[in-house]
Amino acid sequence: MKKLLFAEATSLALLFLFVCSPTAQAQEDEIIITGSPIAKSEDDIIIGASSMNKEELSQQLSGTIGETIKNEPGVSSTFFGPGASRPVIRGQSGNRVAILTDGLGALDASSASPDHAVSIDPASAERVEIIRGPGILRYGSAATGGVVNILDGRIKSKLPDQSFGANLRVEASSVDQGWEIAGASDLTLIDRQGHGLVLHIDAAKRKTDDYDIPGFAKSYHQRIKDGVQGGRDHLLNTATKVDSGAIALTWLGQRGNLGVAVKQTDSFYGVPGGDEQVSIDLTQIRYDMKGQLDIQAGPFTRLQMVAGYGDYRHAEIEDTGATGTVFTNQGVEGRIEALHGDIGGFEGALGVQFLDRDFAALGAEAFTPPTNTKNAAIYVFEDYDVGSVLMEFGLRVEHSKHKEIATGQEIKFNATSLSIGGRYDLDGVASIGLTIFRNERAPAVEELFSDGPHLATNQYEVGNPALSLETATGIEIAAHTGTEKTKLTLNIFNTLYDKFVYLAPTGTEREGVPVFQFMGKDARFSGFEASLEREMGSLGVFDFDSDVSIDFVRARLSQGIFRDLPQIPPMGGLVGLDADTGRISFRAELEWANRQNHIAQFETGSGSYSVANIYATWQPWKNRDDLKIRASMRNMFDEEVRQQASPLKDRVPLPGRNFKISIEASF
DSSP: OHHHHHHHHHHHHHHHHHHTSOOOSOOOOOEEOSSOSSOEEGGGOSSOEEEEOHHHHHHHOOSSHHHHHTTSTTEEEOOOSTTOOOEEETTBOGGGEEEEETTEEOOSSGGGOTTSOOSOOGGGOSEEEEEESSOOGGGOTTOSSEEEEEEOOOSOSSOOSSSEEEEEEEEEETTTTEEEEEEEEEEEEEEETTEEEEEEEEEEEEEEOOOEEEEESSOHHHHHHHTSOOOEEEOTTOOEEEEEEEEEEEEEOSSEEEEEEEEEEEEEEEETTSSSOEEEEEEEEEEEEEEEEEEEETTEEEEEEEEEEEEEEEEEEOTTSOEEEEEEEEEEEEEEEEEEEEETTEEEEEEEEEEEEEEEEESTTOOSOOEEEEEEEEEEEEEEEETTEEEEEEEEEEEEEEEETTTOOEEEEEEEEEEEEEEEEETTTEEEEEEEEEEEEOOOHHHHHOEEEETTTTEEEEOOTTOOOEEEEEEEEEEEEEOSSEEEEEEEEEEEEEEEEEEEEEEEEETTEEEEEEEEEEEEEEEEEEEEEEEEEEETTEEEEEEEEEEEEEEEESSSSSOBOSSOOOSEEEEEEEEEOSSEEEEEEEEEEOOOOOOOTTOOOOOOEEEEEEEEEEOSSTTOOSEEEEEEEESTTOOOOOOTTOTTTTTOOOOOOEEEEEEEEEO
């Protein structure tokens, strides 16, 4: 508790220090391409946005995208062991958080259950962009929590700086006796004065054993409930194996470019926390195409297109070696956008998007029947820039149809979503933005048709075909200030949901499992994210920087006795200090979370925790970054950590102290 109070006090002290610091000339930000067809910097995006570049990803890299980005403001994870972990944004996960690869959906089964891994390997990521909140009309009305876009750089937008380049990373970790090797290369096959043909190849392989934990696998509450102590010191059935590889070819012409890529991912990982040692054997092959063309067709100046097809399968392997339930997902998704230049002060894009998905689960634990989903949408984005004021408008109209294959039952939805926002610049160093939105979301197939035991979450799930559109109406305030030495971002949001879809306990059991049914009731999500960065100055050969972030979300039903919604992360944050000489850099950070006392019926709360991490990077050669040696120690005091957003928090704690070393080389 003292450590937690220290963490909060430090965060508030740094917040006060940064806000009161003098201002100077605005600093340059990296470009975000996810939120809108019009590329913008983080500070120019009105709603909450952040990104992780290659250097930050190398430092925070974990086996899943959820664990890799969970320390970003407003983000947590569903941690279902090291093999499966999806991001949680502002308390929402599943199909409400769109996980994309280069702008397209993952085309897997990860949103159907938290024990299903995302088929995108973060080892291949060049950059990750995170957009928070439901104003993301470009990617569909389902993403009411936000969007995580993983940019892999396979399909190029320009010729590489050199005709041949390659990089290699080798890594080892102590907590799970794990190792990983990943590499990528780009080869320019044709170069004609900046235009030509580029070949890209990448591959990664990772293997880990069961990981160590600081104490018992079960929480104190769970040990009392079960009447047995259970295992300790290491967590059974958490070993993982992942192999991935891709090849891509891009033609870069004078008026545009077109690229194609093929990727395969194979993963085998244990599902911890159950009475049986169940493992998942996953494979996906995926084909992607991306291109753009400069045009002069009336007001339109550019066409850009992205499309993908994924063939996904995973089998749940029982401890006897027998194959249990098999999940398959074949899907095709595409998007075409036409951008236009200045028309009476307006700049924007018109787009269309389509999705056709066949999903099936066959076996004893197939809680969702085979279904086909079709979705088609048209949307428009417009910016209106008037000096210090920027206005943004977005409108999306979509039609979706879910069909249960066995019975032929069809359920159709027509949804209309819109957002209006504005940003006012204050003296060129600060801005404040306001966004108002109304988003309609069609229920997912799991919410409509489920009827069976979902043993991964110990729930018998019952769908509700009578569910109607879920409507989110809300407001978000975003404030930015950027100087040479200080950057502050603050997002405050409040969203009211009409007929919010969630799993409600019925108080009954079926097949020895508690029954939960999907219901639609009014709810409210509100909270904030704040992040600050500051250059602290120099001492000797070291330049010091510090950063702090805090986030909070409260999610409740509007009526009822048990109003708090389940698996909502508590207030948490991170404090970090960096020291850099140019060749040697160090980082120390403290991540913390409050105890979660606002819990749903039949849910248990998570305890508070504070976790200290340290990182070091060494570049052996001066003024060259083609060789880096990294070392880190995460959870250095071996604290017990259980994340409230994880359905298995009472049975599956996070790993204990972990020493990791990696070598990165490029040539």
